[in-house]
Amino acid sequence: MGAYILRRLASTVLVMGIVAVFVFLLLHLSPGDPAAIIAGDNATNEQIAAIRRQLGLDDALPVQFFRWLLAVLRGDLGISIFSNEPVLKLIGQRIEPTLSLALTTLVVAVTLAVSFGVIAAWKVGSFIDRALMVVSVIGFSVPVFVVGYVLIYTFSITLKWLPVQGYAPIDQGFGPWIERLILPSIALGLAYVALIARITRTAMLDVLAEDYIRTAKAKGVATRSMLLKHALKNAGVPIVTVIGIGVALLIGGVVITETVFNIPGVGRLVVDAISKRDYPIIQGVILIFSGVYVLVNLAVDLSYTLLDPRIRY
């Protein structure tokens, strides 16, 4: 077990290293002079030279890479070209709305999806089962921003039940905070719900066909206990795996959801950085988001032994 954790940690470090190389190379793989690209079409030679100096682009590529990597390891993601502030500080200022949105979505989506999946597998072929299939196909097909505008139009503009957009920090009270997160979480969570519910249903169907479930039913175990204790617990591994993989959907979706609902989070930071070609910000955000994804999936892998004691490494 200890050896497995060590091996798994080593491979995580390796993958993060590869991600770092990719993120670093992004700027250098593009055709042309990176400094000229960042400076834009109307830049003077002096401006381009200044950016060159600021990013240290005159050194050899490996030198640049190790300098950048050492800085990243120290927590220095570079300086924003546009605002001249450290990228990490800018991300820190914007992290609360993003975390709030991602965590609310995660909690709501997983709860809903697992419940739907369990019910659909239990009542296979029923109305709920078919409805779930329809919702999951729609969830995979309608993009986050279309769902978002339909929700805003229906619940904010027409019915006036919820605020149109924006974000209220949690220290201004739970009510305003959650009120502004309801629609964004639904928009962001729909595809995630579809994904998790489908896998939950499949995993539950496999487990419900097992002999021990029949035994449990025969000895009169209550349906609720049979579904949750006997079946769901044993269907846990694929469900948790897909929750981990789906975090990529969530991370990508955050960028779009924040734009639709005007939430001043890290996603907006990156979208604003695109138009200004503020490359250190784009690089820093990609690195952090990818890191979160890799760590979540590490946690998922390590959770297998807790979920299923039969798994030994």
Place this chain on the structure above:
Amino acid sequence: MSTLTAEPALVAQNGRSRAAQLRRFVRRHPTIVAGGVILAIVALLALAAPLFAGDAITMHPAQRLRPPSDKDWFGTDHLGRDVFARTIYGARVSLLVGLCVAAVSIAVGLFIGLMAGYFRKIDAVVMRLMDGLMSIPAILLAIALVALTRASISTVIIAITIPEVPRVVRLVRAVVLGVREAPYVEAAVAGGTPTWKILARHILPSTINPLIVQATYICASAILIEAALSFLGAGTPPEIPTWGNMIAQSRLFLSRAPWTIFAPGIALALVVLAVNLLGDGLRDRLDPRLARRM
């Protein structure tokens, strides 16, 4: 004996009209038919756009934000442009990007996957690189790639293809690992068949069915990512109408002119739904093992 008994059935089958065969196919594979028909119609409309859709570019400031009517089927946007024409022209970009990304990522992924699965020496290195690439959320990677270069449709296609390749590589590699120890492959190796021939004749055919299914899912995902990039202003140049940039340009007018957002939104959802339906149907038909898992 068996040929004798089989004969009447054979005659019956040959005698069966084309229409009956078609009906049977529709009954057996409703999702393939539904998805295919929707896509065929959209593709035809997109190709024939110059013949009937009208002008998608010219602004008519006097006719801005007109609701849908007999004259303007989908209304007009905040610059007085015809939303119907723009929606039809938008299909061109979506379909082009979807098809190109699917084709290129399958071709590149197939090559890398065959190599990684067959030549064990490069496998570990290639797969770690793919793991790294897969850890970067696709939309963010595409944003970064587009942000670095001048906005154009070909940049968008490349930027969306790169994050899709590792998924194809993984799939192909898994199939290759499954068949490379099969007796018929070992027999070919023992018989001195050249490696390229083993790959092309004995291993490649097993990858085709799962790849066709995968191609449809990549196409759907590419259409969604293209729309997202256009929506975020990091995609196709804004002067070319796409469903994503139509929605982005109209977002301030949601309460006054919802049709400017809902027309491209519904078109986008419909096309992705059609591709997904086609994919689900093909999966059930071509890859029954995977179909059972979903």
